[in-house]
Each structure stands twice: as structure tokens, then as C-alpha cells.
Amino acid sequence: MKDNLERIKEESSDAIKKVQTLKQLDDIRVRYLGKKGELTLLLREMGKLNPTERPIIGQMANDIRNGINKRIEEATINLKKKDLELRLQHESIDVTIPGKRKKIGNKHPLTKVLDEVIQIFIGMGFSVAEGPEIETVYYNFDALNHSETHPARDMQDTFYITEDILLRSSTSPNQVRIMEKQGPPIRVIVPGKVFRSDQIDATHSPMFHQIEGLVVDKGITMANLKGTLEVFAKMFYGEKTKTKFRPHNFPFTEPSAEMDCTCSSCNGSGCHICKDTGWIEILGSGMVHPNVLANCGIDPEIYSGFAFGMGLDRIALLKYDISDLRLMFENDKRFLMQF
Amino acid sequence: MLVPIKWLMDYVDIDLEINDFVDFMIMSGSNVESVKETGKNIDKVVVGKIIEIKDHPNAEKLIITNVDVGSEIVQIVTGATNIKEGDYVPVALHGSTLPDGTRIKKGNLRGVESKGMLCSPDELELEAENLPEGTDMTDGIHIFEKEYPLGEDIKKVLGLDDKIIEFEITNNRPDCLSILGIAREAAATLKKDLKYPQIDSPSESKEVDNYISIDVRNIDLCPRLAVRVIKNITIKSSPMWMQERLIKSGVRPINNIVDITNYVMLELGQPMHAYDLKKLNKRKIIVRNANKNEKITTLDEKDRVLDESVLVIADEERAIGVAGIMGGFDSEIENDTREVAIECANFNPVSIRKSSKLLGLRTEASSRFEKGLDMELASFALNRACYLIEKLGAGEVVDGIIDFYPNKKNKRVIKFDTDRVKWLLGIDVKISEVKRMLKSLEFEVTGNKMLDIIVPTFRDDIMMEADINEEIARLYGYDNIPSKLMDTTFTQGLVSDKQKIVDIAKNCLTAQGLFEVLTYSFVSPSSFNKIKLNKDNSSRNAIKLINPIGEDQSIMRTTIIANMLELISRNYNRKVDDGCFFEISKVYLAKSLPLNELPEEKDVLTIGMYGGGYDFYDLKGIIENLLSALNIENYKVVADNHETFHPGKVAKLLINNKTIGVFGEVHPIVIDNFDIPLSVFVGEFDFDELVLQTDLDRKYKPLPKFPSIERDIAIVVSDEISAGQIDEIIRTKGAKLVEKVELFDVYKGSQIEEGYKSLAYKIVYRSSEKTLTEKDITKAHNKILNSLANQVGAILRQ
Known part of the structure; x- marks a missing residue:
């Protein structure tokens, strides 16, 4: 009996060592520990032993069974680990095969740039408004202090529907609409489509987009105009952007200024985009003309303000380095996908 | 406005490098468009005299010349045929450079040494329109019409050692359409004195009345007319210095009298016109409106038909010039002209502008008159012209002036509180400095703190306090104004609910694979037929433009469907296989036509998709997702009729039983009209209504407690x-x-x-x-x- 036990111990130990699969391991467990297993059968013989031998052999048989169990358990862990490794190896894929992409669309580049501009001005306490695209001559010209003979009134420049109604030639009529509707303090930007009688080419379009800005309050000075627009330029084009304000003339602002920014493409050193000047004209601005304030029922002796207007299309062309404005309105999907 | 810097320096000292000067001028409000350096690159090209021409022994088409260039006589071989011995010509010496950068070296032409090159106008980049009339512009060598010192640098001879600044003159500053006006700005900018040009002041003599009489029949359109007469005239070329200045300013020299009138126009900004007295019927100048269909041949030899709105200069018989625009051909100064009347007037700017447009004729004169000229300038400019005529020996000025000026304009006076400088500009400027600045611009200033400012007549743009503030700001320098953030009232930046909803919609649609597009708001009237709208469909009541760019962009759209199909067609034709697009933009709905009030502008959402195996339900799914993003639940989709769509594949969207839009597969005839051979799915929705139905207020619903x-x-x-x-x-x-x-x-x-x-x-x-x-x-x-x-x-x- 003792010999048999020793033999089982050794044989099972050897068998477990050689095992390759979980199935083999299970076979070994059945062969020794199963209902009809060698050790099980041997233990059934225990009754035949004399009482003095029984505890010793019994102890011995138990130790052997525990030993076998332990070795099977260890082997199982090892085999499972090996199996997993094998499986993982099997399952490896070519990660350079292209991903499965869901079709997603995109906002128009002009919308993207507009969103950016809006966020900057919201941060400075501006609200966003809109106004009609078909306007009256009064709002588009008269109230904005355009003289009767101002050339912008010409049919060559502005689209007319009747003698008194036209397609707005800038977003500036909204200055008047807002001032009429709302007293100071005013801080608002108005983006929108504008129309001018230009033939379509790489830099002109009969329809384009502007963003108008208007601030009216007590104590607003030209220093505030500069400060506000400089912050915008730095936030939009980067912290290092410099600005230059040049005198200009607009009927509805006095004094008037054009703002140039250092070219964001060459940082001011000169390139094809800025025509080697290092500067790019970004917007027109000025202190709201007292006649315009008065036309809107705001006392120019008490209140002052500034206004500005910039061409969204131009800003977008520069930002994305697009050389032809027509692309913006052709809506070629291959163009739209790039932004 | 082209300004040769040397001419400018007659009136103001400029002791700066050109780039610095330009920067100063830009920053004080005279914007510069370009700076051209004349004769740039030209080096070692000098005046030479041909003293001998010989045949070339080895080449029939070449000749050998000996040219005296002052210091030596050089032998040059050339193929030119227009030169003769004694001609003065430009000579590019050995080691010289031409305008295009070409270096000229001595060489050997068919066995004969050639130590340089004789130059053509082309090689010196001289342009025909800028050279004196009669200059030979054929392939030949440029031959000087005058004997210049031999060996003189041709840059000096041709006045090429100059710089020409092109200023952008804004509408409000017609006074700057003159060299003197720019000089005045330069003087104020650089804190220098302005030197006025000399004039010939007429005496009280009535002698001029013996030569001519005038009759102004429309005082509104011609508030001032001054005339002086010149006798004993010898018509010849004007001096080279004057021709150079005209050429550089873009005006072609003609003869001494005409050149002087043009010179004064450029110098002072006041156009004037010289008429040959013997060609004036009854020696009379009449200013009147043209008769209907009155004809005149203008100086450019074009026949023009006028109407009553056009002001003309006439004699008793006929029109001899279109007032303020162009003189007549048959009263032109000719070589035998002995007496002229110079007419120098002020015309109503609106009238000139309208006439100029009517005739399609814009000239140096009209572009000045149409901006409104200083009423006082007419006599000053006329007397300046007379001064130059006498000085250049072109003729004898008859004493006296006829000056019709019935309503002399008073100078404008503005009360100005110097405290308002700080109030508007945010800068501290001393009162004395304010006064100095304004005086440098020829304002008369009296008072202290509260100033009385008399505005010079040439500054009609200065009307009020703000205008004065601008003058101060630009001379102070915008650069020197500090930058300050607003520290007044606190305001909160906001977007409206509608803007938020637009944003949500755009995000939802792009997430579903749609690209946002932007199309023109004006469309072709034929677009309604292309999308097969019924004759009585109200969408056909579109607003028309009076002056569209073309028929294809002549009406304001009432639907975006045609734009959408057009861009799908464009994409398809460019071999883009599939696409999903949307636009949220306005359509324009007239309440009545023709418009007598502003129309309704309604935002619509238009979706279009083609290719990619899409069907009706793809489009419907996109819409349903959008409704869900907008938190709209109570909607229905029901079958519909719409002529643009496939009759079996079209539905309308109702929200709370209100029709919001229509969508479906586009009718085969319609897509055929747009040359698209694939199925196209389109929907158009009233976005303003969607906004009203949107509920931005979402509330959490508890997760289910019981099983389903x-x-x-x-x-x-x-x-x-x-x-x-x-x-x-x-x-x-x-x-x-x-x-x-x-x-x-x-x-x-x-x-x-x-x-x-x-x-x-x-x-x-x-x-x-x-x-x-x-x-x-x-x-x-x-x-x-x-x-x-x-x-x-x-x-x-x-």
C-alpha cells in the first residue's frame, strides 16, 4: 500500500510536469483523484489495513492527495496564463489599417471664424445682435451721416430695390437700430451679410460678411477704442500681435481710424500676404459721430462711443491662407472638409 | 494723387528719408498707396552727342558711331536706323545698369569694338504717355529734343532722380487733391512753414473787358466764374522742368499754355480751361445748361450728346466745353493761337458728378470739381496761372480780371471747449499746443480754453467740435493716444436664445455628417421654373433688384432649395460622389410688391443630400435627431404634396399641428434641370418657427425603478x-x-x-x-x- 502510494505520488507528479493542455490536466485529475481514480480506489482499501497502520497511511494518502491538488492548481494557472498569451498572440491585428470613421460634417469656415470673434467680444462684455439685410436708405445712409452726394449711395456701389429700400451695404445701420431701441450703456457686436455691387473675383464678392461693433456710454474715449481693439487683435492673432491705428475718414465716425495688425503670417517681417509691408489692414473704426448719436436721440454732449467694422471674409481668408474668395461661396465639399 | 517729392519741396522743407516721411504722413492722415522711385537702378547712363556714323565693315544691318560723352569719345556699334550725326542721345557706358537691372559691358560686334549702348525709350522704361507729344516711340534710339550738357547723368536730364508718392485722398479732403494741399499737411505734420506760390494780382483795370464778356445763366451750378485774357502768345513747348513735373503726375505735356493750366490744377487743385479767343463767337463766354440733344465734340475728339442737366461753357453760337469736365475740340489751343481766355470757375459738385456719369467721362478736372472745391480758390489759381505765363514768356497778361462771384461764402466759426479734447480722446493736450496745431492747418484761433476757431475756406469738411478733435488727434498722433480698457459701466456679454439654438442646430447637423454651406441671397428668376414651382406658388413673389450684377442674381430668394440643388450639381460635376449639406440663412418675403415697407426676413434651414446610398429615411432621421436636440417632442410627419418633390416621397413636418417645413426626394424633372443624375433629398424648414418651438429648459426624468x-x-x-x-x-x-x-x-x-x-x-x-x-x-x-x-x-x- 505504501509503495503504491509512493508510486502514485511520483507518477502523478511526473505526469503533471509533462502536461500541455488543460484537458490533459483534467485527465490526470480524473485518473488519480476521480471517483474511480487510482488514489480514490486505493483509499477505499484503507479498511483492510490494521488500525495502527491506518492513521499513518491515511495521513500519507491525504498528503499525497493535497500534493496532487496543489500541483494541478499550479499547473492550471500556468497553463491558463500560457493559453491567454497564445490567444492574445493570435488575436494581434494590423494597427496601421485605417480606422472606421463615422461621417461627420463641419461648420463653414466663416462660421468658425465668426464664432471665435464672438467669443472674444462676449468676454469683453459685448452682446450679439442682428438686423435686417434689406434696409431703408435712411438707416443705411441718412442716419449714418452720409452726405446726399456720398458716392456709396451710387447705383454703381449699392443694390437698390426701390428708391428708399436697398440691400444694406454694411452692418453699420445696426448702430442706429440698436441706439434707437436701447439707450446707453451699449456694448454690442452685429455680424451679418452685406451687399455691394462688385463683380465676383478672387477678392470681391457682391455678398460678403461684416462684424459691426458699437459701444456707447458716458466717458468712452478714443483710448478705450484702442484698448478694446488691441485686446481683440491679441486674442485673435496672438499675444505678440502689434496694432497700428491710422487716421481715415468715415461719414459716421469722427475721429476715424483704420487698424492694421502685424501680419500673422510673417510676424511683421514682410511676406506675400502683407505685400512686404509687415502690416495687414483689419478694420475701420472711430468715435461715433455726434450727428449719428443725435439722429438716434442720444445726447452727444453727455454720451460718447466708438464703433468698428471688419470684414469677416477677409479675416477668414487670411487666417486659413485662402487666396480666392470665391471658394467661400462655391461650397465644394473638398473645401468645406478642410476646416 | 501723384506727388513728385521734388515738386512738394518747393513749398515745404522735407529733411527726412523718404520712408520716414511717408510714415509721418500716413500717421497724420494722408494715406500713401505707393512710392515710386524714378530711374531706379539706372547707373552710368549719360547724355552723348553722335559726332560720326560709319558703315560696319562686316554687317549690313549694323553701324558704327562715335559718341561724345563729354569726358571722351566712345565707339558704339548699333543697329538703330533713326539716328543722325549731331543727335543727342542717352548712352549706357561700359559698366552701366539699365532700369531692369541689365549690366552693359563693352564687347565686340562682328569684329568691331563697342564700348556701350545707345538706349531706346523702352530700354529706359520711359512710357509714351509720359513723354512730350511727338516723341518718336518706334524701335529707335531715344533722341533728346534739346542739347544737354554732354556726359550729364540722364536721371537728372529726364528728371528721373525723383520719388513719386501716390496718396490716397479720402472724399472729405478735396483740398489734398493738390501739391499745395499735401504740402500743407506735410508742413503741419513736420512742424515746418508752408511757402505759398507766387501769383500775378490783377489791378482794378477794366482792360480785360475789351477782350471778352461773360454771362452766367445758372448761378446755382456755377457760383463763381473768373476770366483773364492773355495776348501776344507764342505757342511752344513748356520748359522741361514743367514737362517733367506734369509727366510724373500722370499728365501729358501739350504746349506751354495748356501745360500751365494743367500745372496749376495739379499745384493748387483748381482746374481751369484756356479758350482760343478768336474761335469764340462774339468773344463771349456763356455758362448755361445744354439744350436737349445738343452735340459737342470734346477734346478727346469724341462726339457727345448732352441733355438739359449738363452745364456747358458756350459762346453765342454753340457749346465750347462741358463745364468742369472737358473742353471742346473746336476751341482748342493751336499753334497759331495768339489770344486766349482762361476760364476758372467753381461748379456745383453734384451737377458735375451727374454729368460725368451721364457722359461716362471722368477727368482730372471732374474728379476735383465733383468733390466740391474751395470757392476762394478760383481767382487765386487763375492769378497763379497768369504769373507763370508771364514768367515763362508764353504771352502777355491783359490787365484786369472778370470775376463773377455774387454770393461770397462766409467762413465757418466753431466754438470749441478744449476740455472736450480729454473728454473724447482721452489725452491731455495743452491749450497752447491745441492752438499751435490748428494754426499750422491755417485755422484762425482766438480765445483760451473756450476757443473761437475760424475754419479756412478750403476745409469744408470741418463742421463741428468732433472734426476739430480729429485734427488734434491726428496731429497728436493716434500712436500717442494710450490704450485703455473700458472702466465705465459693467456689461455682461450675451448671445440671444436664437443664437444659442442656431448653434445647437449646427452642432447637431454637423455631428450627423452635414457640411454647412453659404450661398448667395440673390438668385435667378429662372430658379423658380427650375424647381418646378407652380405658377401661383407664393414663393414666386420675389423682390427684384433695380441694379443687379446680372439677370442670374437679380431677385432676392424666397427659398434656398435652388441654391442647394445648384451646389449639389456643382459638387457632382466636380466628381464628388456624395454629400450632405445644410444652410441656415434668410429668405426674403415681400408683404406686397413693389415693396413699400421692409419685407419679412425669415431664417430657414435647408438640408440637401445626394449619393452615398441615402434615402428618404436618412433625411428623416437627421431631422428627427435635430428635433430631439432642440427638445421638440410633439411633432408629426405626414405625406404631403409639393411640386418640387417626388409625389410619393414627400412629407411635411408639423410641430404642435403647425406646418414647419417640407422634405423628401426631389422630383426627377427638377434634378434633371440641375443635371444631377442621382437621387437628391432636400428639406426646407422655417427655422424661426423651430426656434419658437425649441425648449432649452431640459428636466431630468428619474431612471425607471421597475423592470420592462x-x-x-x-x-x-x-x-x-x-x-x-x-x-x-x-x-x-x-x-x-x-x-x-x-x-x-x-x-x-x-x-x-x-x-x-x-x-x-x-x-x-x-x-x-x-x-x-x-x-x-x-x-x-x-x-x-x-x-x-x-x-x-x-x-x-x-
């Missing part, structure tokens, strides 16, 4: 029965227990009778109050099945 139970059914119904009807029956009959109804299969085929279809639904039952028992569900389920059978004749498939 699913039941699948398959039913057979007649083809006429819509899924929507069945869906509605299941939901209403299932009462509160039906949580979700999902159609997961539609089948027509061999196992189903013709004219019938099989629909398979998953119905999810759940109660918010308890766990449903088998009995609860069976009761509800049977009720649904019975109703389906009774109401739409549904047969349960086993």
Missing part, C-alpha cells in the same frame, strides 16, 4: 395603412404602459399577399408604479391587437 417587458408582434396590413397610423394605435391603446414602440422590419414578398405588407414591432411595456405582471401585459397587449384588427384590419402573423 418586451413583446414582439408581426402584423399584416394593407399597403394603404401607414406605419404612423399603427404607431399611433399602439401608443394610444397601450395607454401609459407602452414605453416604446419600435418598427424593426417591413416585409413585402412571396409570403405576403399582393397589396399587403408585414410590419414587425417591438413593444416595450413598463409601469412607473409597479412591476407589471403577466396578466397586466396580456390585457394591454390584447387590447392593442384588437384595436389594430378593428381599426386597420391588421392580421397577426403567427
Whole structure:
């Protein structure tokens, strides 16, 4: 009996060592520990032993069974680990095969740039408004202090529907609409489509987009105009952007200024985009003309303000380095996908 | 406005490098468009005199010349045929450079040494229109019309050692359309003195009346007319210095009298015109409106037909010039002219502008008059011209002036509180400095703190305090104004609800694979036919532009569908296989036509998709997702009629029983009109209405506490029965227990009778109050099945 036990111990130990699969391991467990297993059968013989031998052999048989169990358990862990490794190896894929992409669309580049501009001005306490695209001559010209003979009134420049109604030639009529509707303090930007009688080419379009800005309050000075627009330029084009304000003339602002920014493409050193000047004209601005304030029922002796207007299309062309404005309105999907 | 810097320096000292000067001028308000350096690159090209011409021994088409260039005589071989001995010509010496950068070296031409090159106008980049009339511009060598010192640098001779600045003159500053005006700005900018040009002041003598009389018949259009007469004239070329200045300013020299009038126009900004006295019938200058269909041949030898709105200069017989625009051809100064009347007037700017447009004729003169000239300038400019005529020996000025100026304009006076400088500009400027600045611009200033400012007559743009502030700001320098953030009232930046909803919609649509597009708001009137709109469709009532760019962009759109199909067609034709697009933009709906009030501008959302195997339900799914993003629940989709669409594949969207839009597959005829051979799906929705229906206020619904139970059914119904009807029956009959109804299969085929279809639904039952028992569900389920059978004749498939 003792010999048999020793033999089982050794044989099972050897068998477990050689095992390759979980199935083999299970076979070994059945062969020794199963209902009809060698050790099980041997233990059934225990009754035949004399009482003095029984505890010793019994102890011995138990130790052997525990030993076998332990070795099977260890082997199982090892085999499972090996199996997993094998499986993982099997399952490896070519990660350079292209991903499965869901079709997603995109906002128009002009919308993207507009969103950016809006966020900057919201941060400075501006609200966003809109106004009609078909306007009256009064709002588009008269109230904005355009003289009767101002050339912008010409049919060559502005689209007319009747003698008194036209397609707005800038977003500036909204200055008047807002001032009429709302007293100071005013801080608002108005983006929108504008129309001018230009033939379509790489830099002109009969329809384009502007963003108008208007601030009216007590104590607003030209220093505030500069400060506000400089912050915008730095936030939009980067912290290092410099600005230059040049005198200009607009009927509805006095004094008037054009703002140039250092070219964001060459940082001011000169390139094809800025025509080697290092500067790019970004917007027109000025202190709201007292006649315009008065036309809107705001006392120019008490209140002052500034206004500005910039061409969204131009800003977008520069930002994305697009050389032809027509692309913006052709809506070629291959163009739209790039932004 | 072209300004040669040397000419400018006659009136103001400029001791700066050109770039610095330009920067100063830009920053004080005279914007510069370009700076051209004349004779740039030209080096070692000098005046030479041809002293001998010999044949070339080895080449028939070449000649050998000996040219005296002052310091030596050089031999040059040339192919030119227009030169003769004694000619003065430009000579590019050995080691010289031409304007295009070409270096000239001595060489050997067919065995004969050539130590340089004789130059053509082309090689020196001299342009015909800028050279004296009669200059030979054929292939030949440029021959000087005058004997210049031999060896003189031709840059000096041709006045090429100059710089020409092109200023951008804004509408409000016609006074700057003159060299003197720019000089005045430069003087104020650089804090220098301005030197006025000399004039010939007429005496009180009436002698001039013996030569000419005038009659101004429209005082409104001609508020001032000054005339002086010149006798004993010798017509010849004007001096080279004057010709150079004209050429550099873009004006072609003609003869001494004409050149002087042009010179003064450029110098002072006042156009004037010289008439040959002997050609004036009864020696009279009349200013009147033209007669209807009156004809005149202008100086450019074009016949023009006038109408009553055009002001003319005339004699007793005929029009001799279009006032302020161009003189007449048959009163032109000619070589035999001995006496001229110089007419120098002020014309109504609006009238000049209209006439100039009517005739399609814009000249140096009209572009000045149409901006409104200083009334005082007429006599000053005329006297300046007379001074130059005498000085250049062109003729004898007859004493006296005829000056019709019935309503002398008073100078404008502005009261100015110097405290308002700080108030508007945010800068501290001393009162004395304010006064100095204004005086440098020729304002007369008196007072202290409260100033009385008399505005010079040439500054009609200065009307009020703000204008004065601008003068101060630009001379102070915008650069020197500090930058400050607003520290007044606190305001909060906001976007409106509508803007938020636009944003949500755009995000939802782009997430579903749609690209946002932007198309023109004006369309072709033919677009309505292309999308097959019925004759009585109200969308045809579009607003027309009076002056469109072309027929294709002549009406304001009432729908974006045509734009959408057009861009889909463009994409398809460019071999883009598929695409999904949307636009949220305005359409323009007239309340009545023609417009007598502003129209309604309505935002619409238009979606278009083609290719990619898309069908009606792809489009519907996109819309349903959008409605869900906008938190709109109470909507319905029902079959519809619309001429633009496939009659069996079109639906309208109703929200709270209000029609919001239409969508479906585009009618085959319509897509054919746009040359698209694929199915296209389009929808157009009233976005303003969607905004009203949107509920931005979302509330959390508790997650279910009790389990759900699913039941699948398959039913057979007649083809006429819509899924929507069945869906509605299941939901209403299932009462509160039906949580979700999902159609997961539609089948027509061999196992189903013709004219019938099989629909398979998953119905999810759940109660918010308890766990449903088998009995609860069976009761509800049977009720649904019975109703389906009774109401739409549904047969349960086993």
C-alpha cells in the first residue's frame, strides 16, 4: 500500500510536469483523484489495513492527495496564463489599417471664424445682435451721416430695390437700430451679410460678411477704442500681435481710424500676404459721430462711443491662407472638409 | 494723387528719408498707396552727342558711331536706323545698369569694338504717355529734343532722380487733391512753414473787358466764374522742368499754355480751361445748361450728346466745353493761337458728378470739381496761372480780371471747449499746443480754453467740435493716444436664445455628417421654373433688384432649395460622389410688391443630400435627431404634396399641428434641370418657427425603478395603412404602459399577399408604479391587437 502510494505520488507528479493542455490536466485529475481514480480506489482499501497502520497511511494518502491538488492548481494557472498569451498572440491585428470613421460634417469656415470673434467680444462684455439685410436708405445712409452726394449711395456701389429700400451695404445701420431701441450703456457686436455691387473675383464678392461693433456710454474715449481693439487683435492673432491705428475718414465716425495688425503670417517681417509691408489692414473704426448719436436721440454732449467694422471674409481668408474668395461661396465639399 | 517729392519741396522743407516721411504722413492722415522711385537702378547712363556714323565693315544691318560723352569719345556699334550725326542721345557706358537691372559691358560686334549702348525709350522704361507729344516711340534710339550738357547723368536730364508718392485722398479732403494741399499737411505734420506760390494780382483795370464778356445763366451750378485774357502768345513747348513735373503726375505735356493750366490744377487743385479767343463767337463766354440733344465734340475728339442737366461753357453760337469736365475740340489751343481766355470757375459738385456719369467721362478736372472745391480758390489759381505765363514768356497778361462771384461764402466759426479734447480722446493736450496745431492747418484761433476757431475756406469738411478733435488727434498722433480698457459701466456679454439654438442646430447637423454651406441671397428668376414651382406658388413673389450684377442674381430668394440643388450639381460635376449639406440663412418675403415697407426676413434651414446610398429615411432621421436636440417632442410627419418633390416621397413636418417645413426626394424633372443624375433629398424648414418651438429648459426624468417587458408582434396590413397610423394605435391603446414602440422590419414578398405588407414591432411595456405582471401585459397587449384588427384590419402573423 505504501509503495503504491509512493508510486502514485511520483507518477502523478511526473505526469503533471509533462502536461500541455488543460484537458490533459483534467485527465490526470480524473485518473488519480476521480471517483474511480487510482488514489480514490486505493483509499477505499484503507479498511483492510490494521488500525495502527491506518492513521499513518491515511495521513500519507491525504498528503499525497493535497500534493496532487496543489500541483494541478499550479499547473492550471500556468497553463491558463500560457493559453491567454497564445490567444492574445493570435488575436494581434494590423494597427496601421485605417480606422472606421463615422461621417461627420463641419461648420463653414466663416462660421468658425465668426464664432471665435464672438467669443472674444462676449468676454469683453459685448452682446450679439442682428438686423435686417434689406434696409431703408435712411438707416443705411441718412442716419449714418452720409452726405446726399456720398458716392456709396451710387447705383454703381449699392443694390437698390426701390428708391428708399436697398440691400444694406454694411452692418453699420445696426448702430442706429440698436441706439434707437436701447439707450446707453451699449456694448454690442452685429455680424451679418452685406451687399455691394462688385463683380465676383478672387477678392470681391457682391455678398460678403461684416462684424459691426458699437459701444456707447458716458466717458468712452478714443483710448478705450484702442484698448478694446488691441485686446481683440491679441486674442485673435496672438499675444505678440502689434496694432497700428491710422487716421481715415468715415461719414459716421469722427475721429476715424483704420487698424492694421502685424501680419500673422510673417510676424511683421514682410511676406506675400502683407505685400512686404509687415502690416495687414483689419478694420475701420472711430468715435461715433455726434450727428449719428443725435439722429438716434442720444445726447452727444453727455454720451460718447466708438464703433468698428471688419470684414469677416477677409479675416477668414487670411487666417486659413485662402487666396480666392470665391471658394467661400462655391461650397465644394473638398473645401468645406478642410476646416 | 501723384506727388513728385521734388515738386512738394518747393513749398515745404522735407529733411527726412523718404520712408520716414511717408510714415509721418500716413500717421497724420494722408494715406500713401505707393512710392515710386524714378530711374531706379539706372547707373552710368549719360547724355552723348553722335559726332560720326560709319558703315560696319562686316554687317549690313549694323553701324558704327562715335559718341561724345563729354569726358571722351566712345565707339558704339548699333543697329538703330533713326539716328543722325549731331543727335543727342542717352548712352549706357561700359559698366552701366539699365532700369531692369541689365549690366552693359563693352564687347565686340562682328569684329568691331563697342564700348556701350545707345538706349531706346523702352530700354529706359520711359512710357509714351509720359513723354512730350511727338516723341518718336518706334524701335529707335531715344533722341533728346534739346542739347544737354554732354556726359550729364540722364536721371537728372529726364528728371528721373525723383520719388513719386501716390496718396490716397479720402472724399472729405478735396483740398489734398493738390501739391499745395499735401504740402500743407506735410508742413503741419513736420512742424515746418508752408511757402505759398507766387501769383500775378490783377489791378482794378477794366482792360480785360475789351477782350471778352461773360454771362452766367445758372448761378446755382456755377457760383463763381473768373476770366483773364492773355495776348501776344507764342505757342511752344513748356520748359522741361514743367514737362517733367506734369509727366510724373500722370499728365501729358501739350504746349506751354495748356501745360500751365494743367500745372496749376495739379499745384493748387483748381482746374481751369484756356479758350482760343478768336474761335469764340462774339468773344463771349456763356455758362448755361445744354439744350436737349445738343452735340459737342470734346477734346478727346469724341462726339457727345448732352441733355438739359449738363452745364456747358458756350459762346453765342454753340457749346465750347462741358463745364468742369472737358473742353471742346473746336476751341482748342493751336499753334497759331495768339489770344486766349482762361476760364476758372467753381461748379456745383453734384451737377458735375451727374454729368460725368451721364457722359461716362471722368477727368482730372471732374474728379476735383465733383468733390466740391474751395470757392476762394478760383481767382487765386487763375492769378497763379497768369504769373507763370508771364514768367515763362508764353504771352502777355491783359490787365484786369472778370470775376463773377455774387454770393461770397462766409467762413465757418466753431466754438470749441478744449476740455472736450480729454473728454473724447482721452489725452491731455495743452491749450497752447491745441492752438499751435490748428494754426499750422491755417485755422484762425482766438480765445483760451473756450476757443473761437475760424475754419479756412478750403476745409469744408470741418463742421463741428468732433472734426476739430480729429485734427488734434491726428496731429497728436493716434500712436500717442494710450490704450485703455473700458472702466465705465459693467456689461455682461450675451448671445440671444436664437443664437444659442442656431448653434445647437449646427452642432447637431454637423455631428450627423452635414457640411454647412453659404450661398448667395440673390438668385435667378429662372430658379423658380427650375424647381418646378407652380405658377401661383407664393414663393414666386420675389423682390427684384433695380441694379443687379446680372439677370442670374437679380431677385432676392424666397427659398434656398435652388441654391442647394445648384451646389449639389456643382459638387457632382466636380466628381464628388456624395454629400450632405445644410444652410441656415434668410429668405426674403415681400408683404406686397413693389415693396413699400421692409419685407419679412425669415431664417430657414435647408438640408440637401445626394449619393452615398441615402434615402428618404436618412433625411428623416437627421431631422428627427435635430428635433430631439432642440427638445421638440410633439411633432408629426405626414405625406404631403409639393411640386418640387417626388409625389410619393414627400412629407411635411408639423410641430404642435403647425406646418414647419417640407422634405423628401426631389422630383426627377427638377434634378434633371440641375443635371444631377442621382437621387437628391432636400428639406426646407422655417427655422424661426423651430426656434419658437425649441425648449432649452431640459428636466431630468428619474431612471425607471421597475423592470420592462418586451413583446414582439408581426402584423399584416394593407399597403394603404401607414406605419404612423399603427404607431399611433399602439401608443394610444397601450395607454401609459407602452414605453416604446419600435418598427424593426417591413416585409413585402412571396409570403405576403399582393397589396399587403408585414410590419414587425417591438413593444416595450413598463409601469412607473409597479412591476407589471403577466396578466397586466396580456390585457394591454390584447387590447392593442384588437384595436389594430378593428381599426386597420391588421392580421397577426403567427
